[in-house]
Amino acid sequence: MVKLHIQKRQIMKKFISLSTSSQNALKIAQISSTLPVNILVTGENGVGKKILIQEIFPNLQVFNGQKLEKMIFHKKINLDSFNTIVIYEIDALINKKDFFEKLRKIRVIATSRKELNEISTFFPVKITIEPLKNRKEDLDELINLYSNDAKKIYNCDIKIDDIKIDISQNGITLKQSIYKSILLKSLTKDELIDTMQDFFTREFENKQTTYKKLLEIFEIAILKSAKKIYKSQLQMALKLGINRITLRKKLEQYGE
């Protein structure tokens, strides 16, 4: 079982390349991996830069750009001992030109969140990974992978259309939003009470709340869901068992 679990996790880490642009990125990374040249992978947060590098260069020493810059500055690293290294987030380096001057004799595979024109000659191979919004096939595949995994973990059967998806930070927020969405939909009544209890406790500890304020949480959720199910305010009032005038007041109060 444990073995199966590990295998599944490894599959989840594979660089998804079903769209033309990601297929191109993978192809170029594979071809250039055999050449003695520096490679820069650029793209927004969460597009899969690190996953692509891990897939092509699984056994290389990895550094964070800023940390390595500090280590070089304080002479805490012997660069002569490396042939090839991976450096993440080189866009955050303070003095890029100096930094790469010191790495002249080493092959560098790096990631950056933006184009870096000032050091473009240091990287003959520049691979750009498009954001997920431009890679529909990859996005669909990732949604499938993450939601299937989350559904198994939380033992919850939910339609993909009912999952709230956030790709503002590509794969990072996509994964978070899918897991969160499925987790919340899988909650039982007792778990929900527990969760709310935790939330109320924190609110009371912070002394930022009142009974009335906490009551809003129930009322807004009830009114929103009732509005979704019932067509008219008349029907809503009837089903909720409250006066129509009271219902209208509450809807106005919460801007529903």
Add this chain to the structure above:
Amino acid sequence: MKNNNFYKNLIENNLNPFILFDNNGDLQEFNKEAEFLFNTVSPKELYSLAIQYASHSFGFEYKFINLKYGQNNYYAILVGYLNENEIGIQLYKEICTELLTKKMNNIEFVNIFSLIEISKTTTLLQNTKIQEIYDVSIPEIKININEFLLTLNNCFTLFKQSSYLKIKISLEIGEYEIIKKKKYQIIFIKFINNKKITIDREFEYQAHKAHINLFVQDKTIKLKFPMIL
């Protein structure tokens, strides 16, 4: 004053190309250097250049402009006309004062078609229609991969806005390069697009570092390099 024959000979043997046109743009006279120049630029284009930079009235006028035809750079032109029937132009060739010694450092065997594929895919936009004519019998050759890729990237960057690009890779028939007394065949990569190509000094310097000779003409750029095996 010397006789006319002396001046004629002086112009004929000048290192700078000289051309005399009639008022229809037809060639009247030209020297040896101009004859070489016609291999890379048409007389029609040079006539247009002369008309563009001629003085308002009769006389001679210098203009310091950067021109590149074939492998030669020109830093100035002199245009003159003394009547309505003839107009002359002289181009001033730039001479490189430092000796360009090509060093073949860090050369390694590589498949140049892979490098083309990398550079093309990472630089060009997807809406460029590409026609590729490759002589796939060209074997892996020794080059400085880093510098070669940077030069290719510069080339493909030129065509980012082009809707059409033709790439031809083949052996240059009948041309050789001699390096350290050894004779090598020449490979060329020719890019043809639908827009006029202009390159800057940095571009040329990069190509030089990659041991590539550049030939730019109108909408075509040709890269020539030795086939070192």
